[in-house]
Amino acid sequence: MNTSLAANASSLPRLESDLYASVVDKDGRYGGVIADERWAQEIKRLARERNAVILAHNYQLPEIQDIADYTGDSLGLSRIAAETDADVIVFCGVHFMAETAKILSPEKTVLIPDARAGCSLADSITADELAEWKAENPDALVVSYVNTTADVKALTDICCTSSNAVDVVKSIPEDQEILFNPDQFLGAHVRRETGRDNIKVWAGECHVHANINGEELAHRAEENADSQLFIHPECGCANSAIYLAGEGTIEPERVQMLSTGEMLTEAQKLKENKPNGKVLVATEVGMLHQLRKAAPDVDFEPVNDRASCSYMKLITPAALLRCLVEGTDEVDVAPEVADKARASVERMIAIGNPGGGE
Ligand code: SF4
Numbered sequence: 001m002n003t004s005l006a007a008n009a010s011s012l013p014r015l016e017s018d019l020y021a022s023v024v025d026k027d028g029r030y031g032g033v034i035a036d037e038r039w040a041q042e043i044k045r046l047a048r049e050r051n052a053v054i055l056a057h058n059y060q061l062p063e064i065q066d067i068a069d070y071t072g073d074s075l076g077l078s079r080i081a082a083e084t085d086a087d088v089i090v091f092c093g094v095h096f097m098a099e100t101a102k103i104l105s106p107e108k109t110v111l112i113p114d115a116r117a118g119c120s121l122a123d124s125i126t127a128d129e130l131a132e133w134k135a136e137n138p139d140a141l142v143v144s145y146v147n148t149t150a151d152v153k154a155l156t157d158i159c160c161t162s163s164n165a166v167d168v169v170k171s172i173p174e175d176q177e178i179l180f181n182p183d184q185f186l187g188a189h190v191r192r193e194t195g196r197d198n199i200k201v202w203a204g205e206c207h208v209h210a211n212i213n214g215e216e217l218a219h220r221a222e223e224n225a226d227s228q229l230f231i232h233p234e235c236g237c238a239n240s241a242i243y244l245a246g247e248g249t250i251e252p253e254r255v256q257m258l259s260t261g262e263m264l265t266e267a268q269k270l271k272e273n274k275p276n277g278k279v280l281v282a283t284e285v286g287m288l289h290q291l292r293k294a295a296p297d298v299d300f301e302p303v304n305d306r307a308s309c310s311y312m313k314l315i316t317p318a319a320l321l322r323c324l325v326e327g328t329d330e331v332d333v334a335p336e337v338a339d340k341a342r343a344s345v346e347r348m349i350a351i352g353n354p355g356g357g358e
Pocket of ligand 1: 147286310
């Protein structure tokens, strides 16, 4: 566990719940509670009592997605958090996402059901490492993916999402050197799309996406010759997909590089135009739940069914119950860090529609 993810003491009072007696912390995650109707009603009751809104990322467990008031990508959810009248934001996702919600809504109480939910990609670069990289490249401008900690965002010139990374880089003068972090696959995608050779890319990666490899993709695409392919640009197979399409192994019109939000939009289009088609999806498997709900007759299958983020899955039904009862784990960002981090996010939004990130 990243030490920066330690839970803060709650500023909220504890609420009563009979069901809470069953919650246990074992095997590194909260358990002991079944996500049945009684649980669902208790979660709704506690959320009402706290005037809390429950937000769930697309990679959450299906039962968490279904109980949430809103499900979506990290930035979309942070914007909902900023606009809601609720006093408390319960962010069912990983820690940097809850931090982003806090950065954009500093006056609200932001809770994450388990502060141990980190992110291997966000952990790929620390603020100290970025500061050192900047010192070695004093004239360069820093572009960071939203999957970064608040401390890294505070040292960033412009943030980006997977939807707008190319546009963000294109908005920067061509002769300006850029430090792109932390994801090497997204960085390679940006380099390829912009044709620029003055982008230095940090060698970070998400262990889940990196494990969806090109060999597996080629094999699955061959087995399912009529399928379309939805690929998240963070995937290890993203470069391979472009390469295979370029050399004709996979027809280019079958491949779409999409953020999670864009995948949903495409699923809705398929529902109208090609409801019985098959789509291979290269991203975390939690995304399939939303895609199948959006287009029930389309056959969505994972490229790799082992691509499950263990951090995301720390947010269990028991963890959500604990969160609402105890008012924990509270996410805080120091105001001076939040101000700088917010500026890097707002610069991105000023460039154009950020679409969705992860
Ligand atoms: S899937 Fe990867 S990038 Fe996303 S939260 Fe998990 S570890 Fe981080």
